[in-house]
Amino acid sequence: MNQPVRGQRISVEVNGERHERDVEARRLLVHFLRDDLDLTGTHVGCDTGNCGACTVILEGVAIKSCMLLAVQADGRSVETVEGLAPDGELHPLQEAFSSFHALQCGYCTPGMLMSAKHLLDHNPEPTEGEIRRAIQGNICRCTGYVNIVEAIASAAKGGGR
Amino acid sequence: MLLAPVEYARPSTIEDAVRLLGEHDGARPLAGGQTLTNVMKARAAAPDVLIDLNDLPELRTISRSSDGGLELGAMVTLAELIRSSDVGDARPILGEVAAQIADVQVRNRGTIGGNICSNDPTNHLPPVVAALDATMTIRGSEGERTVSAEEFFVGVYMTAVGPGELLTKITVPAAGGAGDGFASIPIGRDGTCICNAAATVDGGQARLALGCVAAVPVILTSAAEEAAVREAVKGANLDPPSDVHASSEYRRHLAEVVAVRAVQEAAG
Numbered sequence: 001m002n003q004p005v006r007g008q009r010i011s012v013e014v015n016g017e018r019h020e021r022d023v024e025a026r027r028l029l030v031h032f033l034r035d036d037l038d039l040t041g042t043h044v045g046c047d048t049g050n051c052g053a054c055t056v057i058l059e060g061v062a063i064k065s066c067m068l069l070a071v072q073a074d075g076r077s078v079e080t081v082e083g084l085a086p087d088g089e090l091h092p093l094q095e096a097f098s099s100f101h102a103l104q105c106g107y108c109t110p111g112m113l114m115s116a117k118h119l120l121d122h123n124p125e126p127t128e129g130e131i132r133r134a135i136q137g138n139i140c141r142c143t144g145y146v147n148i149v150e151a152i153a154s155a156a157k158g159g160g161r
Numbered sequence: 162m163l164l165a166p167v168e169y170a171r172p173s174t175i176e177d178a179v180r181l182l183g184e185h186d187g188a189r190p191l192a193g194g195q196t197l198t199n200v201m202k203a204r205a206a207a208p209d210v211l212i213d214l215n216d217l218p219e220l221r222t223i224s225r226s227s228d229g230g231l232e233l234g235a236m237v238t239l240a241e242l243i244r245s246s247d248v249g250d251a252r253p254i255l256g257e258v259a260a261q262i263a264d265v266q267v268r269n270r271g272t273i274g275g276n277i278c279s280n281d282p283t284n285h286l287p288p289v290v291a292a293l294d295a296t297m298t299i300r301g302s303e304g305e306r307t308v309s310a311e312e313f314f315v316g317v318y319m320t321a322v323g324p325g326e327l328l329t330k331i332t333v334p335a336a337g338g339a340g341d342g343f344a345s346i347p348i349g350r351d352g353t354c355i356c357n358a359a360a361t362v363d364g365g366q367a368r369l370a371l372g373c374v375a376a377v378p379v380i381l382t383s384a385a386e387e388a389a390v391r392e393a394v395k396g397a398n399l400d401p402p403s404d405v406h407a408s409s410e411y412r413r414h415l416a417e418v419v420a421v422r423a424v425q426e427a428a429g
Contacts (some may be wrong), residue, residue, distance in 0.1 A: 002177075004168035004185060004210045025169035025211070027200075028162070047162050049199050052266060061240075061269045066162075067198045068270070071169050072191075072213060115265065136351060137264025 010074035014039065015083030022037045023070045030054045032070035033080060041081035041110045045139070052138035055111035056080050062118035069083045081110035084117065086117070093117060102151035104142035118154045125156060162202040162321075171213040174347065175220070175300060178212055183302045183325035185210040190237060190327055192254035192275035197268050220274070220329060222376050223247050229335035231255075234272025235328045242273060252293060252333050254341035254359070255416075261343075261351050265331060274328045276315070277313070280320050282402075283354045283373050287314055290331060291370035291378040292359035292423075298330040310370070314377035339363035342426025344419040345372075348406060355406045356415035360423035367424045369393070374416050387421050387429045394420045 014037060021036050031040045033056070045053030046068050057079040065078075084091035091115050096102070103109045112135060112156040118133040119126055119134035126134065131152045132145070140148060154160060168185075172178040184187045187209035191197060200206045214220060223245050223306035231251045233242075239259040242248055248256045256272075262268060262276070262285050276286040277297075290297075291310035298307050299322050313321045322328050345357035357372040367385045370378040371394070383393035394417045401412040 002170050002172065004170040004181065004188075004212075006166060006168055008169075024166070026164035026167050028164070031163075047202065049195060049267065052264070055266055060264050063270050066268045067194050069169065069191075069194070069211075069213075072171070072194075072215065074171075084301070120264070134265055137266045 006122065008074070010071055011110040012070075012073045012075075013077040015079055025069060025071050027070040028066055029056070029058075029068040029070045029073050029078070032073070032119070033065060033078070036070075039080050039082050043107055043110055045107065045111075050139065051108070051111075051131075052115065052135075053108050055114040055138060057114055057118055060121070062115050079114070081113055084113060091117075092159055093120070095154065095160060096151040096155040097148070099159075099161075100147045100151035100154060102138060102147040103140075108138055108140045108142075111157065112140065112148060116155070120156055126152070128153065144149040164201050165200075165204065165207055166291035167201070167208060168210040169213065170210070172217050174303075175215045175217055175327070178214060178217060178322050179300055179325070180328060181212050183212070188212055188325075190214055190278075192278070193238065193270040193272045195263070195271040195281045196261070196275060196281070198380055198427040209371070214327075223378050225251060225334075226332065231331075231332065231333040233273055233331045235278075235330060236272050236273075238340070239271045239273065243268065245279065252336055252341060254289060254293070254343055255286075255326060258289050258343045258359070261285060261345070261347070263351060273331060275333070278320055278322055278328055280314055280316075280318055280377070282317055282376060283357075285343075285345070285372070288357055288359040288370035288378040292361050292368055293333050293341065294361070294368065295331050295333045297328055298332065299326050300329045301326040306334050307332075310378070311380060317376045336361075337363065340427045340429060341361065342423040342429070344426065346415050346419060354400075356412055356419050358416065358419040358423040360420070360427040362424060362427040367427065369420055369424065371397075371399070371416050373418060374399045376414055381405035381420075385424050387425070390421050 043053040045051035189208035191211040191213045220234040222234045242259040243256045249292045369381045403409040
């Protein structure tokens with residue numbers, strides 16, 4: 001039987017690699033990723049669950065890592081944007097974002113990529129409407145979304161224009 | 162944002178969850194965390210202990226009851242409601258409305274139990290479970306009790322789930338010949354509702370629940386004709402709040418509009 005604790009040692013698989021750390025119960029997953037594991041690709045945007053810059057994939061499901069405690073990820077697996085290009089070779093979505101100029105300042109991009117990956121993992125041939133709904137939880141203040149939608153559509157078709 | 166210090170436990174049985182909730186003053190159940198985590202960041206709530214419900218698979222089940230209705234575990238996520246063929250067969254409105262809440266990531270974590278237990282007057286699902294005449298099963302150290310929607314929603318952010326208790330199940334009756342509808346005026350697509358209404362129509366009679374206009378869903382019955390629905394909403398003497406999105410008067414007007422739309426969809 002587990003009693004409530006202020007903090008605990010957690011073991012989280014991140015991008016295929018297991019990490020063990022002592023964390024306080026109040027620590028958010030996004031801070032665990034950025035500050036404890038130095039995986040700073042996952043961004044903190046609004047910190048209110050609206051903007052989606054902190055989106056990661058937990059057990060195959062896209063979530064906002066500013067609304068999950070790190071202790072909740074104990075024993076679970078997480079994919080972050082760093083996991084898209086483990087050997088430095090860009091993921092097809094990243095290639096498409098680059099060739100379609102689907103970013104300007106780039107702040108939303110990691111979260112946008114993880115939402116796009118979650119979409120294509122579950123729906124390899126999305127319509128434009130499905131793409132737009134899939135990134136509804138990811139706010140971009142630069143692009144107007146058009147190139148992002150085109151990039152995701154292109155990646156779904158195997159790349160290219 | 163750094164949260165205030167808090168203790169955390171993730172029990173693996175409902176019994177342990179209820180016991181932990183009862184043992185610690187200031188303990189709060191943590192469901193999907195899509196509201197509570199943010200409320201804690203804003204220091205609007207300061208639970209001493211979080212009892213994480215995410216390791217309780219029996220709260221995650223969707224099943225058909227013997228009469229053809231639905232038994233929904235409180236930890237069923239909005240995404241699971243949307244995908245469930247049982248929900249789609251029995252009362253599809255539940256999945257249709259869940260699909261209008263926030264965004265993919267929030268629907269992946271957010272739960273039906275969390276949506277109704279937080280009882281924010283602008284939430285989508287309180288009026289839906291109220292219109293569908295669902296019953297809520299609440300577990301405490303003394304055992305289980307079942308309450309109606311009328312009894313469940315008590316006030317803003319308040320429900321019949323007391324300290325040391327846990328909502329475990331939402332039981333939705335079979336539709337029979339009834340149809341269901343929902344209408345809202347949201348702030349942007351799938352945004353927070355300025356006004357919403359859910360309705361069930363059976364044999365020309367509507368059961369309506371209006372959201373965003375009072376502390377709890379306002380439950381009304383009326384004939385399904387438009388004039389009767391408008392009359393019923395007027396007769397409720399609503400005194401909705403004013404905010405930056407709508408004045409009280411405008412919200413009262415919208416309540417009538419969404420009530421008629423919900424009933425028309427239900428009668429469809």
